[in-house]
Amino acid sequence: MKSKNNTAYCGIFCPDCIHYKNKYSVYAKSLKDHLTSIEFDKYAKIKSPFGEQFKKYEEFETVLTALAETECNQTCRTGGGCSGVPCKIMECCISKNYEGCWDCSEVDECDKFALLEPRCGEMPKNNIRKIKKNGIDKAMEKRGNFYIWQK
Ligand code: SF4
Ligand code: SF4
Structure with a gap:
């Protein structure tokens, strides 16, 4: 449950975000x-x-x-999106009654992830693929780095 609350619909893990409970x-x-x-x-x-x-x-x-x-003290799932504003990905999941994009069969071709790519590269989609394969808890233990500059 902890992983689910921390994992956004798009597959990112909010506690890794630079804005989350930042100093x-x-x-x-x-x-x-x-x-x-x-x-x-x-x-x-x-x-x-x-x-x-x-x-x-x-x-x-x-x-x-x-x-x-740009302080963010709540995760996407608990706070209703970044700064409380749902993005296209979140709206799409909710409209389809999906827990996250891992319930969808169109992840590879979905273009709604373009807004995340400059900062996160393929990480969100890769996390979703891991969730599809291993479930959310195991996948989040092996999640990718949040930002493209992190090694
Ligand atoms: S800004 Fe968005 S991605 Fe970052 S912690 Fe807040 S809800 Fe999550
Ligand atoms: S089409 Fe599928 S992968 Fe794309 S945002 Fe909607 S639920 Fe997620």
Whole structure:
């Protein structure tokens, strides 16, 4: 049951996701609050001998806000999708009353996985193939790396 709750409809294992119960959002919120409290944005706009790089402060704030807001404390299955928003894969499974894509015979040709490929490569489909063969608990013990850059 633990594996099922942690495994999204698409075959990814949420606890391996970079956003899941992450620390960077906590640090980013704290840094953002501190910088706001000392009005660092105003400091960054003034020409000064310190920090040519502060000219890019607005871009930094955009990234800092994104870091602060991409915290995810629930898995896809328990939270209703990433940040509570169902994706096409989840909607498709629910419409067909599938527990996950492992109940489907069209995994190989399904194009709904394109949104995951730049970050996860073939991992979701490979996990689904493992679930089809070995069941969810055993498959998740031997799941693939979440991101394409992980060795
Ligand atoms: S629901 Fe989405 S964002 Fe949250 S941990 Fe799972 S894959 Fe990551
Ligand atoms: S068509 Fe099949 S493999 Fe594709 S998203 Fe729907 S259930 Fe998953």
